[in-house]
Structures are given as C-alpha cells and as structure tokens.
Amino acid sequence: MSTAAHVFILALTLISLLFIVRMVRHNQLPSRYALLWLSIGAVIAFLATFPGVLDRVSSWMGIAYAPGAFFLGAITLLFLIVVHFSWELSRLDARTRLLAEELAILRADPPRDRPRSPASAPEDQPVDH
Amino acid sequence: MTALAPLTLPVPQARPARTLVILPALNEEAALSAVLRELALSCPQLDVLVVDDGSTDGTADVARAEGVPVAVLPFNLGVGGALQTGFRYAIAHGYGRAIQFDADGQHDPSQVPALLAALDEGADLVIGSRFAAPEEGSEYDVGRMRGGAMGILRLAVRVLSGRSFSDTSSGFRAFSAPLLAFYAADYPNEYLGDTVEALLLACQAGFRVVEVPVTMRVRAAGTPSTQNVKLAYHYLRALLSLLSRAPVRRRERALRRTLR
Numbered sequence: 001m002s003t004a005a006h007v008f009i010l011a012l013t014l015i016s017l018l019f020i021v022r023m024v025r026h027n028q029l030p031s032r033y034a035l036l037w038l039s040i041g042a043v044i045a046f047l048a049t050f051p052g053v054l055d056r057v058s059s060w061m062g063i064a065y066a067p068g069a070f071f072l073g074a075i076t077l078l079f080l081i082v083v084h085f086s087w088e089l090s091r092l093d094a095r096t097r098l099l100a101e102e103l104a105i106l107r108a109d110p111p112r113d114r115p116r117s118p119a120s121a122p123e124d125q126p127v128d129h
Numbered sequence: 130m131t132a133l134a135p136l137t138l139p140v141p142q143a144r145p146a147r148t149l150v151i152l153p154a155l156n157e158e159a160a161l162s163a164v165l166r167e168l169a170l171s172c173p174q175l176d177v178l179v180v181d182d183g184s185t186d187g188t189a190d191v192a193r194a195e196g197v198p199v200a201v202l203p204f205n206l207g208v209g210g211a212l213q214t215g216f217r218y219a220i221a222h223g224y225g226r227a228i229q230f231d232a233d234g235q236h237d238p239s240q241v242p243a244l245l246a247a248l249d250e251g252a253d254l255v256i257g258s259r260f261a262a263p264e265e266g267s268e269y270d271v272g273r274m275r276g277g278a279m280g281i282l283r284l285a286v287r288v289l290s291g292r293s294f295s296d297t298s299s300g301f302r303a304f305s306a307p308l309l310a311f312y313a314a315d316y317p318n319e320y321l322g323d324t325v326e327a328l329l330l331a332c333q334a335g336f337r338v339v340e341v342p343v344t345m346r347v348r349a350a351g352t353p354s355t356q357n358v359k360l361a362y363h364y365l366r367a368l369l370s371l372l373s374r375a376p377v378r379r380r381e382r383a384l385r386r387t388l389r
Binding site: 101102103104107109110111112 | 149176178198199206222318
C-alpha cells in the first residue's frame with residue numbers, strides 16, 4: 001500500500017477515536033463500551049502506522065494475503081460483539097417485561113371485598129398500594 | 130432470566146384456597162362483557178382478574194363496568210406475559226389457585242368446577258382438553274398445515290416428557306399454589322411458549338399434570354392470533370426451545386425429587 005493510503009487510514013482511525021472520546025465525555029457511551037472501541041481503534045491505528053506488523057502476523061497464520069488476515073480478525077470480533085449484544089438485548093427485554101408486569105399489578109384494582117379466608121393473614125400481606 | 134421470589138408463603142392445605150380466574154384480554158371489548166357475566170353467573174364464588182394486554186379498544190373499561198379488577202399492561206406482552214402478570218397478582222393477593230380462561234368466549238364457565246375438582250384430587254396443572262372428550266366425533270378443526278405442525282410439537286412433548294397429551298395448546302387451565310409460584314417466577318412468553326413450553330416445564334419440574342375433557346365453542350368475537358406465514362417460524366422456535374431446555378430441566382427435576 002502507498003504511504004498516502006496509510007496516512008488516510010490513520011486519519012480516519014484518529015477521527016473515529018476522537019468521536020468515541022467525545023461521546024464518553026458527554027456521558028453518551030458507558031466506559032466499558034468506550035474501552036472496547038478505543039482499544040479496537042488503537043489496534044487499527046497501530047497497524048496503519050506499522051504495516052509490516054500485519055504482514056508478519058498474517059504469514060504466521062499461514063495467510064498469504066495480509067488484508068485477508070485483517071478481515072478475518074475484524075469479522076470474528078464483530079461477530080462476537082453482535083452475539084454479546086443479542087444476549088444483552090434479551091436480558092433488557094426480560095427486565096422490561098418484568099417491570100411492565102409489576103407496573104400493571106401495582107396499578108391494578110385490588111380484589112373486591114369478600115369474606116377473606118384466614119389463609120391470607122394481614123400481617124404478611126401489605127395491601128397499601 | 131431474572132426471577133423475583135414468590136411474595137407469599139404457600140397456603141396451608143387444610144383451608145379452602147381462594148381461586149382467581151385470570152382472563153388475558155387483547156382487544157376483546159365486544160365479547161368480554163358477556164363472558165364476565167356468564168362467569169359470574171356460573172361461578173359466583175370465584176374472583177376474576179382481567180389482564181388487559183395493551184388493548185387499543187375499551188377492553189379495560191368494559192371489565193371495570195362489570196365490576197371486575199383489571200391489570201392494564203403498558204404495552205402488549207403476549208398471552209405469556211399477561212398470564213404471568215395474573216400469576217403475580219394472585220400470589221400478591223393471597224390466592225391459592227388460579228384458572229386461565231379465555232376472554233373471547235370460547236371456554237364454557239360451567240366446566241370450571243371440573244378443572245378445580247382435578248386440582249382438589251392433587252393435580253398441579255389441569256388442562257381442559259378439546260380432544261380428550263369421550264365421543265371422538267366432535268373434533269375441533271384446526272386446518273391441515275397447523276394440524277401437522279401441532280402433531281410434530283406433540284411428538285416432541287411426548288419424547289421429552291415421556292407422556293402423551295391430547296391438547297397441548299389449550300388455554301383453559303387450572304394451577305395449584307406450588308405451580309403458581311413456579312410460573313410467577315418464570316413463564317415462557319413467546320407464542321406457543323405459554324402453552325406447549327409451559328406444559329413441558331411443569332412436567333419436567335415434577336409437577337402433576339392431568340387433562341380433563343372439555344368442549345370449546347367457536348370464538349364469540351375477535352380474530353385468531355396467528356397468520357399462516359408466521360406459523361412455521363413459531364413452531365421451529367418452540368421446537369428449538371423445547372430441545373435446548375431439556376437437559377437443564379432434567380437436572381432440575383432430579384433436584385426436585387431429592388428435595389421432596
């Protein structure tokens with residue numbers, strides 16, 4: 001690759017990093033995700049600055065075409081991140097459902113007055129909602 | 130899954146347990162009023178709760194006009210979520226048993242005592258089955274594709290539970306106090322989850338499940354909740370869910386047996 005290409009990639013990476021830092025400073029990105037994306041950005045910036053490193057790594061892996069090794073790594077990483085998001089999304093979904101159910105119960109009318117069976121003793125049944 | 134602890138202690142066996150009839154309702158304002166009146170006539174001793182599952186019509190108002198308590202969900206959760214809401218309400222207000230009953234009028238309230246009688250005989254889950262009736266002729270037609278898919282699912286249930294059920298998708302059910310607590314903590318919420326998966330969970334956790342023959346009517350109003358396109362997806366998802374749960378649940382069942 002030409003020097004111009006390396007400068008271009010480096011500039012893109014630095015802009016992305018600045019963007020992430022800005023989001024963190026405005027409290028728009030929790031630090032655990034910031035850490036993830038910043039370290040990924042750092043690795044890309046490193047590879048753009050020292051292109052020889054990528055060539056060496058890909059030949060260790062037995063991959064002749066260096067960008068192939070890069071894309072393999074990138075796709076694997078993104079795949080894992082998306083799986084993680086699926087997990088987190090289902091957890092949020094379960095919690096939201098539970099909150100909705102609890103909200104409905106809290107706002108629901110209490111059972112109509114009837115002679116209550118002694119089974120529901122008042123002391124362990126707070127009814128003030 | 131996040132599970133909340135049950136809110137009360139189990140009701141002592143000797144005392145008559147109060148029973149809550151739970152009606153999950155989505156846009157059922159047309160049928161609900163008649164269903165509630167028939168229920169009140171037929172089973173005046175039972176308390177009723179309507180769970181409004183994010184209806185856009187006057188379902189909640191109709192229920193309130195009939196003097197029935199309503200729990201209004203802020204958005205649609207599906208039958209599973211609505212039912213779980215009912216279970217949690219039942220436990221929070223000290224009910225010992227619950228009935229699941231359709232708001233669209235396809236269930237006959239005069240058959241509720243039969244389900245409760247089965248609970249009294251020691252069952253934890255009683256399923257009102259359309260197909261367990263003595264006279265085989267009165268079959269409820271569900272269509273060929275759906276019938277086939279139901280058959281595959283029934284086979285999976287038979288293999289995984291070691292038992293044969295005639296109607297795994299019935300929404301006319303009765304629940305004992307221990308099963309209420311079990312379901313209040315965690316209940317499958319996707320389509321088919323609230324029927325087939327819930328049934329299998331109960332079997333595999335060691336609860337006693339029985340079927341009682343009932344007859345069902347053609348729904349009074351409203352539309353069936355599924356389109357043919359989504360059907361294949363839902364059956365596949367349910368099948369996968371049943372299969373993936375099996376090993377874990379078997380371990381839990383073993384644990385339950387040890388604790389008994």
